[in-house]
Amino acid sequence: MFNEVYDVIVVGAGHAGSEAAASAANMGSKTLLITMNLQNIAQMSCNPAMGGIAKGQIVREIDALGGYSGIVSDTSAIQFKMLNKSKGPAMWSPRVQSDRMRFAEDWRLLLEQTKNLDFYQEMVSGLLVENHKVIGVKTSLGLEIKAKTVVLTNGTFLNGLIHIGDKNFGGGRAGERAATGITEQLIDLGFESGRMKTGTPPRVDGRSLDYSKMEEQPGDVQPEKFSYLESIKPLKEQRSCHMTYTSPEVHNLLREGFDRSPMFNGRIQSTGPRYCPSIEDKINRFADKDRHQLFVEPEGWNTCEVYVNGFSTSLPEDVQFKALRSVVGFEKVKFFRPGYAIEYDYFPPTQLKHTLETKLVDGLFFAGQINGTTGYEEAASQGLMAGINAALKVQEKEEFILKRNEAYIGVLVDDLITKGTEEPYRMFTSRAEYRTLLRQDNADFRLTPKGYDLGLASETRLRRMEKKQSQSDNLINFFRDTSVKPEDANPVLESKNSALVKQSDKMFKLYSRPNITSEDMRRFDVVEQYIQEHDLDREVIEQAEVQIKYSGYIEKEKNNADKLSRLEDVKIPSNFDYTKLKSMSTEAIQKLTKIQPVTISQASRISGVSPADVSVLLVYMGR
Known part of the structure; x- marks a missing residue:
């Protein structure tokens, strides 16, 4: 049945597996998606919703890169809400209530229309590994299917145990059996494992x-x-x-x-x-x-x-x-x-590289709850990144890693790899130190060019983003260049209990006031005329408003990100011997030896590594 060698095999077809399979296949890799039940592709095991605080930003980022989660969330939505609108735009988070059955159906139909993607229904019971390199998978029927890379997205199925009161029974979720064999093999290969639990309502x-x-x-x-x-x-x-x-x-x-x-x-x-x-x-x-x-x-x-x-x-x-x-x-x-409640096996993510490839087995990637995360959105973003990097590895191209100042996805992966997690990890806006840069409204500006370069985002998507960016930039310049007289400005300002002006001033300055909205600005005939002439939609107007009102904060965060990126450029040699740094704390030596950070910046984010320890590293690296 399976004579050919696949470029990528994805094990599991939840949110992580579905995005992994789609991204790898869309990048031209011959991909096989194996799952225990093809009727349950992208099943919403818990709540029937996508997005929410920080999670909505992740869905927008997946979409901007060319993933499927945003599209399916829209086509299967029964309600939309933008959360936190009373706060600043860095906190605005889109969320949809979903039609659970339509969500899974739309995902399956999208995957079936994806070129280079094959499907197979069976339980994967183990990996084929030679000389610390994965070469395929074996199934419960004894089939051996060869592949150049494998992405494990097992969700809650690895030795899953369901609890209801004093009763318990094996299962990956209600009505479905657990997956066995993989955990034990991974431990034999030297991986550290743990147990986590999650739950669901009636x-x-x-x-x-x-x-x-x-x-x-x-x-x-x-x-x-x-x-x-x-x-x-x-x-x-x-x-x-x-x-x-x-x-x-x-x-x-x-x-x-x-x-x-x-x-x-x-x-x-x-x-x-x-x-x-x-x-x-x-x-x-x-x-x-x-x-x-x-x-x-x-x-x-x-x-x-x-x-x-x-x-x-x-x-x-x-x-x-x-x-x-x-x-x-x-x-x-x-x-x-x-x-x-359900208990399941996971593998502490400090055992991974930033590409989500394991450090111990070449070509083996982990994504989703196997890494200790919780949530559809967190899983989907990891699946996307693992699928991308598995495809790039096969194609012998440079790995794809998002930085913390580029995407919430970058924050998520870096947190997992650098800090690990001892409890199910969930994304929040507070985890991102550059959240003013990482807004839901500008995910396309940040990531669509990258998605296009990968071969995931279409040219149509790129051109639309470029048009939106050009229109918003031109609108901002219009407000910078256009003056308004006191007799025109003051009636608007007075209606908003805002300080009146005594002389002509640029519209940009008026618009920067916290209580002045786009609706207020459109009361000026010249503004409404500009918007109508250039056929500007709500997205463009909102983008311009955010950029104008928060320009100072945005610039400050960009400067901070630039400073930190200099530490990203200072690489640490692989398998560096930290024990020779005598002036470094014992805890730092132990943590750095275990995690093996790639850059000084990553080392500085490891729990237990102090600024003094970072200084020692910088001195040793000649900085």
Whole structure:
């Protein structure tokens, strides 16, 4: 069946595997995607949503590079929201509520239309490795399939164990078996492994809920979209979510089951996600809170299945049911399935290079939850990067690495490789020191040229980005060059309780005021005339506004990034012997020896390496 040698084999077809397979194939590599069930490609195992705080920026970055996640998120969306609009634009984060079934279907159809991509349904039980180099995979049926590179994206399937109360059973997610054999082989090859856990809420029948008792959560009045492609259109109609709350009564009912909770009785030893705790963890850790929000999220346009966001749990099913029936609006709730926790194997990501290739086995890449991350978006971005670098390795081209000042994806990968993680890693805007540069609105400016050079982003996409950039730059220059008289400016300023002007001034200066918006500026006839004449869309106007209002902050961050990039240029020789640096701390020597940073800049970000240790390194390197 498989006589040819593939360029890339991707194991697993979740969010990481799907992006990895798409990127490698689109770059011209002969690619095989192997998964245990082809019906579950890009399955939304947990919440039916894409994006959110910092995660939305990642989806925009994937799209700008030529990945598929943004396109599928748009075509399967049932609601769009731009979060954090009350804050500065560095915090604005797009999010969509998704149709779960349509999301998986759209992903599969896109992959099936991708050239150079083959599919096979079976469990991969091991790797073929010779002289510390991967040469393929072997399956549970005993097939050996050869490849030049392999990308592992096993999600929660590696020795997955599902917990519901005092019951547990093997599984990668509800209704699917666990994957066995790979962990043990990787440990034999010298890899360090660990266990993590995550959880999911019950799914319920929306027909049994009383929405009139809940707060409606509609989408944006003017919904936007993830993809920068013109062919993808924003939503014209949307479905609302709803919000309700737990109560002291609900908390007491949940506490009754704590003695049967695997989290509290010792059955689960592994670490769970800090920022997405289970409901029992919340009422235990935040005992002073008498209620917690629950977001009632529809799973699609036509299905009555509902996701109870905020009620993730591994308590016994009878406890879950009794407690949820005490929630306002859930008095007659019927379950589709109870919530559960799942434990699975992961491999600390400090064992990887920045390309996501393993240090121990040449040609072997890891992406997604196998690296200790949580979230569809984090997984998809790693899959994209692993697929790109696997293809580049086969093509004997230079590796592709994004810096921390270039993309959230760069921050994510660098955090994993440099710092590792002992709990499921989730992206936040606070993790990015250059978040004013890494906004969701300019991901195409930052990354589309790179995607085009890789052969992922189309020329159509590149030309659209260049047109948008040119139009926004010209609009900014128009505001810099155009003056406005006091008699014209002051009525607008007065309506916004802004200080009046006594002489003519440039529009750029007025627009820079924090309370003056694009709508205010369009009250000037000359501005509206310019916008109409040049047929400027909302994206261009918003881009210009952000650049004008935050020009000082943006310039400052660029300068800081330039300073730090000088340390990126100072390379550290591979397998450098840190023990010969006698004036360096013992902790720094141990950490640097283990992680083997590539540059001084990376070394400076390792936990336990002090500025004094970095100075020692700089002196030794002749700097």
